[in-house]
Amino acid sequence: MKNAAIILAAGQSRRLGLGKNKILLSLQGKPLLFYSLTTFLEIDEIDSVVVVAHQDELEEIRALSLEIETDKEILVCTGGKSRQESVYQGLLALKNHNIDKVLVHDGARPFISADVIYRVIEKIQPDVAVLCAVKVVDSLREVDEERNVVSTVDREKIYAVQTPQGFIYKELFEKHQEATDISLTDDAQLFSKQIIVLGDYRNQKVTTIEDWEMIKAMTKSVRVGNGFDVHPFAKDRELILGGVNIPFEKGLLGHSDADVLVHAIIDALLGSLALGDIGSHFPDTDKKYRDISSRKLLRQVKTLIDQKSAIIENIDATILAEVPKIGPYKEEMRENIALDLDISKEQINIKATTTEKLGFVGRKEGIAVMVVATVSL
Numbered sequence: 007m008k009n010a011a012i013i014l015a016a017g018q019s020r021r022l023g024l025g026k027n028k029i030l031l032s033l034q035g036k037p038l039l040f041y042s043l044t045t046f047l048e049i050d051e052i053d054s055v056v057v058v059a060h061q062d063e064l065e066e067i068r069a070l071s072l073e074i075e076t077d078k079e080i081l082v083c084t085g086g087k088s089r090q091e092s093v094y095q096g097l098l099a100l101k102n103h104n105i106d107k108v109l110v111h112d113g114a115r116p117f118i119s120a121d122v123i124y125r126v127i128e129k130i131q132p133d134v135a136v137l138c139a140v141k142v143v144d145s146l147r148e149v150d151e152e153r154n155v156v157s158t159v160d161r162e163k164i165y166a167v168q169t170p171q172g173f174i175y176k177e178l179f180e181k182h183q184e185a186t187d188i189s190l191t192d193d194a195q196l197f198s199k200q201i202i203v204l205g206d207y208r209n210q211k212v213t214t215i216e217d218w219e220m221i222k223a224m225t226k227s228v229r230v231g232n233g234f235d236v237h238p239f240a241k242d243r244e245l246i247l248g249g250v251n252i253p254f255e256k257g258l259l260g261h262s263d264a265d266v267l268v269h270a271i272i273d274a275l276l277g278s279l280a281l282g283d284i285g286s287h288f289p290d291t292d293k294k295y296r297d298i299s300s301r302k303l304l305r306q307v308k309t310l311i312d313q314k315s316a317i318i319e320n321i322d323a324t325i326l327a328e329v330p331k332i333g334p335y336k337e338e339m340r341e342n343i344a345l346d347l348d349i350s351k352e353q354i355n356i357k358a359t360t361t362e363k364l365g366f367v368g369r370k371e372g373i374a375v376m377v378v379a380t381v382s383l
Contacts, residue, residue, distance in 0.1 A: 016085025248339025
């Protein structure tokens with residue numbers, strides 16, 4: 007006999023208000039569904055997983071399932087108009103798979119743990135619904151229709167129910183067939199006997215925008231990238247730094263406008279997300295980049311960052327230059343860079359220093375820039 011899990015992912019996410027099914031929202035570069043799906047696939051006692059999807063998202067979810075390396079069976083089927091109908095469709099998908107125990111899980115709960123899954127499986131038995139749940143820790147009040155407090159509820163006996171819920175497959179299938187005229191909020195309601203195993207407070211469900219923001223905050227990671235660039239001085243060139251045309255007798259030599267500050271920022275941002283370097287994206291062998299404004303390249307890099315759902319937190323740049331004086335132009339540089347990256351200039355710091363007449367910078371042969379960029383995912 008085999009065990010299976012049904013992951014419900016066919017909702018419309020209207021309460022979230024983002025115009026997209028929450029299970030496909032990107033979290034750390036992966037769809038929300040990815041996390042619960044991979045967790046179930048890693049459980050030894052689970053042989054098959056069914057993802058119940060919305061009709062319009064079948065292909066996208068099938069593509070996701072193909073990206074996951076596993077020897078387990080992943081089935082994708084179309085859901086119904088309600089949670090109840092979707093569960094039944096998932097059960098139908100498993101009808102000929104000789105399933106003994108089945109778990110039903112909300113795909114909008116990405117942080118289900120293996121420990122909870124094992125606890126649910128262990129307690130599955132005939133004529134019983136197994137629920138995972140956590141004790142309510144807040145004080146509870148019962149109110150009337152006008153929200154006047156009627157009484158205080160004893161929270162010691164109150165549990166918040168989560169998923170997965172576990173059942174004998176045959177029993178759940180038969181009860182769903184008999185319950186077509188009953189409206190259910192979860193499958194355990196079909197059973198007269200229900201038992202609880204310990205859940206996990208981290209196993210939160212994404213329902214509202216506040217839930218989504220909290221989930222993102224829980225998983226937020228900070229990435230750091232370093233950028234370094236050098237350009238020599240050259241006659242008959244404009245000196246462009248941070249998009250500012252600085253009056254000087256020489257400019258910097260380069261294929262583009264040779265904005266060494268922007269180039270170092272680009273490398274730092276690309277490095278923070280492991281996206282290569284400026285040369286791989288904008289090679290100096292490509293004629294279309296001849297004399298191009300580096301600010302245009304910076305805006306293209308911002309598009310790459312947005313595609314990764316990353317957020318620029320901070321940019322700290324150090325300009326190494328004996329000449330010219332950088333101080334009078336730093337604020338305008340910050341404003342240009344902030345505009346191109348759609349961030350506050352308060353997130354950008356630009357410092358300038360000399361090398362005390364040491365090295366090529368000290369000999370006034372060129373300018374170097376070092377940048378550290380911090381990005382969150």
